[in-house]
Amino acid sequence: MKWSQTYIPTLRDDPTEAEIASHRLLVRAGYIRKLAAGVYNYLPLMQRVLLKVTQIVREEMNASGAQEILMPVLHPSELWRQSGRWETVGRELMRARDRHDRDLVLGGTHEEVVTSLIRGEVKSYRQLPLNLYQIQNKFRDEIRPRFGLMRGREFIMKDAYSFDKDEESFKVAYQKMLDAYFKTFSRCGLETRMVEADTGAMGGKAAHEFMVIVDTEGGENIIFYCDKCDYAANMDKASSLEENPQEEEESEKPLEKVATPDAKSVEEVTAFLDVPARKLAKTLLYKADGKVVAAMIRGDRQINEIKLENFLGCINLEMADAQTVEKITGAAVGFAGPLNLKGVTIVADEEIPRLRNFVTGANQNDYHFKNVNIGRDFKIDQVTEIRCAQEGETCPRCEKGKLYTNRGIEVGNTFMLGTKYSQALGANFLDVDGKEKPFIMGSYGIGITRTAQAAVEKFHDEKGIIWPASIAPYSVEVLPLNVADEMQTRVAFEIYEKTKEQGIEALIDDRDERAGVKFNDADLIGLPLRINVGAKSLKENKVEIGVRKTREVISVGQNQAVEKCKELLSDL
């Protein structure tokens, strides 16, 4: 393709809309343009990248035995009501209304649709297993769209859905998808780490996420992994062994109410009373679907609301507002404690029962209790793990290794749905034993647009993008330094034609621009190889091949250029 004939609106200056490197570069290099918050145009170069990624995904999905279909974007709300997600997904669901005032959903995922598609049609275990997938624009009413394509309101996703007759068969199907995912991302030039994840509004039994590990702020997720075994989980899911599972061997001291004027935060109280944070129990009040619940956790810990929400089995969990706190505890926020807390369920982290003679709020302004002891002073209703794991703690799986953290970009996810959707929507089949059973389902997503941007976030430098060869919009850029020089132009076009004959996708920068402009644009758009055709080299019948990734420049005879590129590309 000739540069002069394609639309590549590069910018000399950084766009202000972008915060992270990949977003900035995609805009600056003329790959994307924003239409509205979280909604983007994909320009010619981007479209080529997306087609490359899509093609790889398609090939690997097909190889795994999945079949491509295309489902509607527009869904009737009834389906989402049947599955219960009209309520549970709530705010993220992109909704619309037609002229008859009927509610519609712009699909962000298609469990309901695909289940209704096969229900009534797939009636026998003989028709299983089945895996259907599609690649399509998806919608999500993001609370705050961010980071370009990373967190958009409209984006492209591959979503696959598997149907099996039993757990055994499902395991095989699930493993097939995991294998396909590793292959897919690896072919895109991205090493991924699979981590355990929470199932969220998706429901089901278990879930995994595929993360591209990055060390920039573009990595939105924190993942925990063990240095000794293969345990890896995201922040929501990660757990750790208790550092001290024995009960503390301290004899109970008498309960004491102490004045703690203006000391509300853990830091203030522990400093004032001169006790370590781990000897204090925070009491946090939540509203779980409207019902007030108290969560107790050690002072040096962070609460994991996902774990609490899952434990309570509620749809909506939020911190109680100051008014509610005052009504329940009779004191301002910061002085809540478990003693004399009436009509509220107390859920405690599993570390709490180990504590002896600890500090809690007194449910009275400017007072705390010291030497609080469970059993003697108050009762806990339920105990479970509701704390966040922390770096350096012991791995819950092998019980030997230490946990480390990394930042990651989620590019794929897989969910073991079980029978959640098949049951809710009445999708059953007849098994060998003649009994009617709901399908065992799995759902599997790959963010196409997000994967492309993750590659940029992972591979770039201060000059621009450095595409992995497999998903670069073109493999080679041919760059005649001065198009006014007929010789250069002629040789450049000869080489360009030859790349095409050899099946190498090339872009030729035939614009009448200064060499510097073209060099900078070339670095910016980030094709793996560049062939410089300039007067200096041509004197010796040579051209230069620049490798974007290594910045290496190789001088070769003008007739060897294409062969050399082929060779270089096989390693990129």
Added chain:
RNA sequence: CGGGGCGUGGCGCAGUCUGGUUAGCGCACUUGCUUGGGGUGCAAGGGGUCGGCCGUUCAAAUCGGCUCGCCCCGACCA
């Protein structure tokens, strides 16, 4: 939704506080010359309902109200 900020040629911004010339600058664009291995130089041009509506005023980009959109921080996250 809470906190902060922005909206002025295609892009990036100044001007707004303290109302009053013809609304200005850089980049980009057009034409001519020049230059030709890392964003050439010179000259001449084109392009703006100052987000929108209502109001105050002799006079509004500038003051007030409403509204729309966008960005940042936070809560949320298939």
